[in-house]
Amino acid sequence: GENVEQHPSTLSVQEGDSAVIKCTYSDSASNYFPWYKQELGKRPQLIIDIRSNVGEKKDQRIAVTLNKTAKHFSLHITETQPEDSAVYFCAASMQGGSEKLVFGKGTKLTVNP
């Protein structure tokens, strides 16, 4: 079926450490992979996205890597700060009968001061 698996469901790190969240997808035709950050009680916000024609994309302390062969992609946050604490959702485009965006179940990241 069309699904996106996201791991881990919770992640706790010390301030300054790195955090990595991984997602796998089922549709080999998927070509768009965004990551959203949702702080407690707030709306999800796009933090970075990548297309299938590139393997890595960076934006300051955030990077996303994509392995099309293995059908997985990862979010890397370096030098974590308490304000990075939030729930992070990955997503992947699925073609199927009609185009759609399928979300993972989220990772709750806690950065301890």
Add this chain to the structure above:
Amino acid sequence: DGGITQSPKYLFRKEGQNVTLSCEQNLNHDAMYWYRQDPGQGLRLIYYSQIVNDFQKGDIAEGYSVSREKKESFPLTVTSAQKNPTAFYLCASSPADRLYEKLFFGSGTQLSVL
């Protein structure tokens, strides 16, 4: 909310009642979406609309209805047929040229059943 407004923030539904959630955007986006978020779950698509007067069912459309009479507005009605309506509802919009990309979300409506 920087261009997309959802109201109300909290809504309570009685048994057998239909309720309507409002979503308005001034981003000039053609595409609009409704997602449902349950605790510990990803976002699931209810309905989406790419242009005025046209909309498509998402993965969990049963018990919901929408309309798109204006580009700026995409209200969602939760009908009495939706037996488990308690959830956080998110409206989103995006430019038309690539469906589902660069989604801009509203701040959500928490719907609860009395």
